[in-house]
Amino acid sequence: MSLSVTARAATFAQVVKRVFALAAPYFRSEEKWRARAMLLGIVALNLFYVYVAVLGNQWYGRFYDALQNKDSAVFWREVGVFGWIAFANIAVQVLKFYVTQLLQLRWRTWMTRDYLSRWMSDRTFYHLELARYANNDGQAPDNPDQRIQEDMQLFTDYTMTLSMGLLNAVVTLVSFVGILWALSGSFAFSMGGSSYQIAGAMVWLAVAYCVVGTVITHFIGRPLIGTNFRQQRFEADFRHHLVRVREYSEAIALDKGEKVEHGQLDLRFGSVLRNYLVLIKQQKNLITFTSFFGQAAVIFPFLVAAPRFFSGAIQLGQLMQISSAFGKVQDSLSWFVDNYDRVAVWRATTDRLTSFDDAMRAHAARSQSLERDGTAPALQTGDLTVALPNGTSLLAGAALAVQPGDSVLLQGPSGSGKSTLFRTFAGIWPFARGHVKVPEGAVFMPQRPYVPDGTLRNALAYPQPAANYSDAELRQALVDALLPDLASRLDDSDAWSQKLSGGEQQRLSIARVLLKKPSWLFADEITSALDAEAEGVLYKRLSDRVKAAGGAMVSIAHRAAVGDFHNQRWTLVPQLEGAPAGGARYRLETAAT
Numbered sequence: 001m002s003l004s005v006t007a008r009a010a011t012f013a014q015v016v017k018r019v020f021a022l023a024a025p026y027f028r029s030e031e032k033w034r035a036r037a038m039l040l041g042i043v044a045l046n047l048f049y050v051y052v053a054v055l056g057n058q059w060y061g062r063f064y065d066a067l068q069n070k071d072s073a074v075f076w077r078e079v080g081v082f083g084w085i086a087f088a089n090i091a092v093q094v095l096k097f098y099v100t101q102l103l104q105l106r107w108r109t110w111m112t113r114d115y116l117s118r119w120m121s122d123r124t125f126y127h128l129e130l131a132r133y134a135n136n137d138g139q140a141p142d143n144p145d146q147r148i149q150e151d152m153q154l155f156t157d158y159t160m161t162l163s164m165g166l167l168n169a170v171v172t173l174v175s176f177v178g179i180l181w182a183l184s185g186s187f188a189f190s191m192g193g194s195s196y197q198i199a200g201a202m203v204w205l206a207v208a209y210c211v212v213g214t215v216i217t218h219f220i221g222r223p224l225i226g227t228n229f230r231q232q233r234f235e236a237d238f239r240h241h242l243v244r245v246r247e248y249s250e251a252i253a254l255d256k257g258e259k260v261e262h263g264q265l266d267l268r269f270g271s272v273l274r275n276y277l278v279l280i281k282q283q284k285n286l287i288t289f290t291s292f293f294g295q296a297a298v299i300f301p302f303l304v305a306a307p308r309f310f311s312g313a314i315q316l317g318q319l320m321q322i323s324s325a326f327g328k329v330q331d332s333l334s335w336f337v338d339n340y341d342r343v344a345v346w347r348a349t350t351d352r353l354t355s356f357d358d359a360m361r362a363h364a365a366r367s368q369s370l371e372r373d374g375t376a377p378a379l380q381t382g383d384l385t386v387a388l389p390n391g392t393s394l395l396a397g398a399a400l401a402v403q404p405g406d407s408v409l410l411q412g413p414s415g416s417g418k419s420t421l422f423r424t425f426a427g428i429w430p431f432a433r434g435h436v437k438v439p440e441g442a443v444f445m446p447q448r449p450y451v452p453d454g455t456l457r458n459a460l461a462y463p464q465p466a467a468n469y470s471d472a473e474l475r476q477a478l479v480d481a482l483l484p485d486l487a488s489r490l491d492d493s494d495a496w497s498q499k500l501s502g503g504e505q506q507r508l509s510i511a512r513v514l515l516k517k518p519s520w521l522f523a524d525e526i527t528s529a530l531d532a533e534a535e536g537v538l539y540k541r542l543s544d545r546v547k548a549a550g551g552a553m554v555s556i557a558h559r560a561a562v563g564d565f566h567n568q569r570w571t572l573v574p575q576l577e578g579a580p581a582g583g584a585r586y587r588l589e590t591a592a593t
């Protein structure tokens with residue numbers, strides 16, 4: 001089932017439950033007292049705001065009566081009273097805005113930090129991406145960047161403004177229903193020979209007016225929920241693709257891939273536009289009705305109360321009070337009508353955050369099928385099975401061992417799972433079973449190193465702080481990794497992943513390892529972009545360092561010459577179908593070189 005269908009199917013009670021589940025942690029966090037006090041303050045300000053509105057309504061009665069009676073003394077006194085009411089109104093509005101914004105900001109900050117720390121911990125960010133490709137059924141959350149950056153802001157904003165708006169509407173309704181009831185008189189009619197009187201007729205008329213309005217709005221506006229949900233998703237997909245084009249600009253330019261990328265961007269933007277058009281049409285229908293509903297509400301109370309005014313039963317002041325009170329009652333009863341599209345966005349946002357939150361919780365609660373000990377004296381695996389996200393087994397029942405002093409070259413056809421075996425040793429591949437023991441502090445060098453933007457000093461020390469190393473150590477590492485020209489540029493700031501050549505990036509990654517001096521090293525095609533001479537020099541340096549530190553090295557490399565630096569060879573050999581390898585695609589053969 002897709003998320004948009006889930007979004008539509010969710011009942012109101014479920015939505016409230018979800019909102020509560022997303023909102024409650026902040027109000028129970030270490031900031032709870034401040035958060036609760038601010039919330040209470042905002043509630044109090046909202047109540048006071050309604051009280052000021054009640055004062056305003058009473059003022060209407062006195063003011064218009066003074067006009068009708070041409071009583072200038074009362075008129076001028078009421079002008080003064082108006083000044084006070086207006087001042088209170090302005091002050092409470094400003095305060096309400098300020099405290100609400102502050103609470104929203106604090107709440108968003110807390111939520112963003114909480115989600116960020118859960119997303120970044122236990123490699124959740126990586127596993128959720130894997131799960132997305134593994135399931136591909138729309139259940140795993142897409143675009144986590146959008147959820148963290150945009151949805152969090154929308155959720156805190158809309159939850160505050162909508163809930164306070166609703167509170168305001170309810171309190172206004174309760175306050176003004178009383179006023180309207182007292183002013184409205186009763187409605188008399190006869191039916192079947194008997195006559196009837198309905199007390200508080202204006203109140204019932206307002207209720208009937210708004211119930212009809214709300215029901216119609218709900219039917220007209222219902223499709224907006226799904227459309228809003230899809231809109232946010234299409235916008236995020238479009239943005240994500242733009243970012244990818246920027247990131248891979250060089251490769252795309254060399255491939256002359258502009259046309260394809262342009263087409264892809266057009267396609268995504270097309271989805272944004274098509275859905276937006278649907279959204280506009282749905283909003284147009286909704287606005288047509290809500291505008292009609294709002295305009296009719298201006299004249300409606302006058303039409304109903306005018307006969308009593310003309311008959312002299314009520315004064316102009318009372319008529320104006322009735323109209324203003326009807327307006328307030330109608331306003332609060334049509335809160336839902338007025339906020340329908342915001343509620344739609346809010347529900348879509350809530351669904352997106354809930355599925356993200358659920359995915360992170362499920363990830364945290366998942367049972368580990370791989371037993372991993374990261375503090376062993378040597379590398380050892382037992383009954384190790386490595387599979388792909390779709391369940392295909394690459395390797396089954398592998399028992400491997402590497403002792404200090406060893407150096408192993410892992411080879412096999414492209415795509416056979418060499419890097420995946422390293423991912424399993426590193427403990428980041430969730431589709432593995434069995435047990436693995438890995439020495440503490442083992443360093444894994446990936447095929448494509450990550451080089452952060454910023455100073456060269458930081459890129460070299462990554463992920464440790466550059467302050468951990470002296471300038472001399474940093475320079476020496478660059479020289480040892482055959483990057484002497486960079487040794488004088490430690491404080492230069494740049495987008496190194498764009499500026500450095502592939503080989504330079506590989507040498508920078510080797511410089512990092514030389515700097516950290518690990519005893520155990522797992523190197524995945526770390527010299528594939530280097531010439532044979534540089535490859536030989538760097539492999540010798542690395543294996544000498546590792547041996548001197550009493551550790552071992554396991555390398556993946558396609559070139560035969562790399563074998564000179566290793567005393568063992570592991571080879572992933574393809575299995576014929578039906579061969580006894582536990583149903584796996586490959587079997588691992590070990591041999592001394």
Ligand SMILES: Nc1ncnc2c1ncn2[C@@H]1O[C@H](COP(=O)(O)OP(=O)(O)OP(=O)(O)O)[C@@H](O)[C@H]1O
Pocket residue numbers: 130133388389412413414415416417418419420421447
């Ligand atoms: N995140 C992923 N989702 C799905 N399949 C994946 C993922 N990562 C790797 N694979 C698949 O796992 C298989 C093994 O990939 P791996 O990178 O381990 O191969 P390799 O032996 O290191 O290849 P090469 O020599 O080309 O680097 C491949 O078929 C690859 O498509």
